[in-house]
Amino acid sequence: xxxxxxxxxxxxxxxxxxxxxxxxxxxxxxxxxxxxxxxxxxxxxxxxxxxxxxxxxxxxxxxxxxxxxxxxxxxxxxxxxxxxxxxxxxxxxxxxxxxxxxxxxxxxxxxxxxxxxxxxxx
Amino acid sequence: xxxxxxxxxxxxxxxxxxxxxxxxxxxxxxxxxxxxxxxxxxxxxxxxxxxxxxxxxxxxxxxxxxxxxxxxxxxxxxxxxxxxxxxxxxxxxxxxxxxxxxxxxxxxxxxx
Numbered sequence: 001x002x003x004x005x006x007x008x009x010x011x012x013x014x015x016x017x018x019x020x021x022x023x024x025x026x027x028x029x030x031x032x033x034x035x036x037x038x039x040x041x042x043x044x045x046x047x048x049x050x051x052x053x054x055x056x057x058x059x060x061x062x063x064x065x066x067x068x069x070x071x072x073x074x075x076x077x078x079x080x081x082x083x084x085x086x087x088x089x090x091x092x093x094x095x096x097x098x099x100x101x102x103x104x105x106x107x108x109x110x111x112x113x114x115x116x117x118x119x120x121x122x
Numbered sequence: 123x124x125x126x127x128x129x130x131x132x133x134x135x136x137x138x139x140x141x142x143x144x145x146x147x148x149x150x151x152x153x154x155x156x157x158x159x160x161x162x163x164x165x166x167x168x169x170x171x172x173x174x175x176x177x178x179x180x181x182x183x184x185x186x187x188x189x190x191x192x193x194x195x196x197x198x199x200x201x202x203x204x205x206x207x208x209x210x211x212x213x214x215x216x217x218x219x220x221x222x223x224x225x226x227x228x229x230x231x232x233x234x
Contacts, residue, residue, distance in 0.1 A: 045214055047223040059221050095170055108161045108218045112170040
């Protein structure tokens with residue numbers, strides 16, 4: 001069974017940093033693009049970032065560009081999101097999701113984790 | 123960015139009755155490869171999103187056949203032929219043709 005398990009969320013002060021992890025199992029991790037999607041309290045879904053299967057290409061929403069960095073370790077079957085200069089508006093549940101192919105366009109997200117909660121507050 | 127617009131934003135349905143959700147994109151989702159990159163997911167209360175429909179009308183593995191998708195270009199529809207209690211949640215349309223991936227605002231389905 002394909003599974004994703006996020007971790008690393010927590011309470012952080014504005015301007016602080018946090019690193020999220022997403023452990024994958026049940027599929028050949030390096031063969032698939034991966035994504036981070038977030039959901040602010042009571043709000044809809046917002047795409048945050050994506051990375052190709054090889055890790056060679058990364059993409060970001062304008063709202064996080066320059067502050068967040070997505071990476072992956074295919075030897076550890078793990079996806080990461082390094083979040084710096086955090087703001088109150090980054091408060092959300094962060095989901096990792098698997099694309100159906102190695103690229104991140106012309107594919108869709110078919111497996112989602114349960115999410116990890118990030119709260120940015122003083 | 124491609125804007126995805128769903129209507130209605132909320133729907134209340136009697137069990138056994140049909141339901142329909144519309145989704146319109148600000149640009150065509152038809153790619154030169156002949157595929158249309160529109161999909162639907164459902165977020166049940168307290169859960170993460172789950173894929174329902176991909177490429178407009180293909181049901182994902184395990185999705186009941188009471189769910190169907192249709193449409194082309196910029197106009198799409200998700201239909202539930204006979205709503206059941208387990209169908210409650212928020213339905214999102216999503217475009218996957220261009221980055222950034224964009225979502226509709228979500229349509230909340232409730233049971234009467």
